[in-house]
Amino acid sequence: MMSTASSPAPAPTAVAKDRFGRVISYLRISLTDKCNLRCVYCMPEDMVFRPNSHLMQDDELLLLVRVFASLGFWKYRLTGGEPTIRHNVVEVVRGIAHTEGVRSLSMTTNGILLGELAEPLAEAGLQRVNVSIDTLDPDRFRRITRWGSFDEVWRGLEAAERAGLTPVKINVVVVRGFNDQDVTALAKLTLDHPWQVRFIEMMPFGDVATFAKEQIVTDAEIRARIASEYAGLELIDDGQLDGEARMYRFAGAPGEVGFISSVTQPFCASCNRARLTADGVLRLCLLRDKEIDLLTPLRAGASEDELREMILKAIWWKPWGHGLAEEVIPLTRVMSQIGG
Numbered sequence: 138m139m140s141t142a143s144s145p146a147p148a149p150t151a152v153a154k155d156r157f158g159r160v161i162s163y164l165r166i167s168l169t170d171k172c173n174l175r176c177v178y179c180m181p182e183d184m185v186f187r188p189n190s191h192l193m194q195d196d197e198l199l200l201l202v203r204v205f206a207s208l209g210f211w212k213y214r215l216t217g218g219e220p221t222i223r224h225n226v227v228e229v230v231r232g233i234a235h236t237e238g239v240r241s242l243s244m245t246t247n248g249i250l251l252g253e254l255a256e257p258l259a260e261a262g263l264q265r266v267n268v269s270i271d272t273l274d275p276d277r278f279r280r281i282t283r284w285g286s287f288d289e290v291w292r293g294l295e296a297a298e299r300a301g302l303t304p305v306k307i308n309v310v311v312v313r314g315f316n317d318q319d320v321t322a323l324a325k326l327t328l329d330h331p332w333q334v335r336f337i338e339m340m341p342f343g344d345v346a347t348f349a350k351e352q353i354v355t356d357a358e359i360r361a362r363i364a365s366e367y368a369g370l371e372l373i374d375d376g377q378l379d380g381e382a383r384m385y386r387f388a389g390a391p392g393e394v395g396f397i398s399s400v401t402q403p404f405c406a407s408c409n410r411a412r413l414t415a416d417g418v419l420r421l422c423l424l425r426d427k428e429i430d431l432l433t434p435l436r437a438g439a440s441e442d443e444l445r446e447m448i449l450k451a452i453w454w455k456p457w458g459h460g461l462a463e464e465v466i467p468l469t470r471v472m473s474q475i476g477g
């Protein structure tokens with residue numbers, strides 16, 4: 138059961154630490170590599186997905202979460218692909234939320250299915266959602282997602298708020314020539330809503346690497362555009378990172394504007410995260426291809442103690458940071474196959 142202030146989490150059997158002294162306690166789990174959209178910066182339209190038999194089944198996923206939680210992993214984010222299209226997603230969320238040691242459980246989603254799922258997901262134990270919305274213009278929304286309906290996503294966002302999956306965060310990837318004209322309108326949502334609108338710098342992966350490098354709009358450029366079109370943003374907390382985001386606000390606004398500048402200002406020194414892909418692979422850094430397969434040994438009969446050993450050893454060798462500045466680009470997987 139998710140621990141609360143009155144029921145503290147049990148002490149972990151060991152703590153997952155890397156050789157640089159970083160304690161790794163945040164796991165982002167990809168529930169599926171599949172998606173009901175095809176965002177231009179994420180995957181090609183004719184994307185080929187892995188067969189379901191290659192992906193973690195519910196019992197395998199819950200066993201691995203139990204093992205990670207016993208190593209001090211207390212914060213979890215469910216992602217994908219699109220996590221809400223996983224068969225049985227509500228029961229999977231319930232299982233994770235009820236795992237001893239899990240204290241924080243959120244999801245990143247494109248919001249298409251939140252209209253029907255927000256309420257059951259909240260009831261199952263999900264605490265918060267990030268909804269990806271790159272523009273408020275329905276035509277540009279369809280162009281950037283290739284298949285998406287803006288109205289459907291907006292209804293999903295409202296359903297999330299009603300269900301108490303708050304504070305609602307909105308993820309925006311800015312792509313030159315697609316939605317760079319929308320950044321001020323998106324930031325201004327925080328004038329009327331207690332939301333966090335977070336601009337994420339586009340990162341290069343596999344098949345979409347060239348596109349991402351050519352069309353990137355940097356965090357500095359986005360802030361300058363907002364200042365020239367509306368008003369300057371005030372830095373909050375002297376620029377202390379909130380997770381991976383540097384936070385700002387318009388004077389007097391109820392909401393906040395965040396910038397995740399993974400490319401131009403990496404936050405690797407404070408990284409506390411690892412990723413579990415839908416095919417059961419532990420990925421140590423989003424932007425490095427260093428991974429270890431956990432699903433194959435699990436299926437071959439490895440015990441929970443043996444899996445713990447493998448995870449601790451892998452985490453020890455977590456890379457310091459990404460190598461984008463040296464042109465080292467992750468090639469083996471695109472974002473949807475890692476779990477962004």
Ligand code: SAM
Pocket residue numbers: 172178179216217218219220245246247267268269308309310337338339340341342349472473476477
């Ligand atoms: N399908 C869900 C969604 O779109 O929110 C969850 C998975 S998606 C891979 C997670 C986040 O990664 C989204 O906010 C998406 O915009 C972001 N993303 C995808 N490709 C990206 C890229 N090349 N660079 C930066 N962010 C990216």
Ligand code: SF4
Pocket residue numbers: 172173174175176179180217218219247269473
């Ligand atoms: Fe799907 Fe999310 Fe990738 Fe868009 S960003 S294609 S919604 S996984």
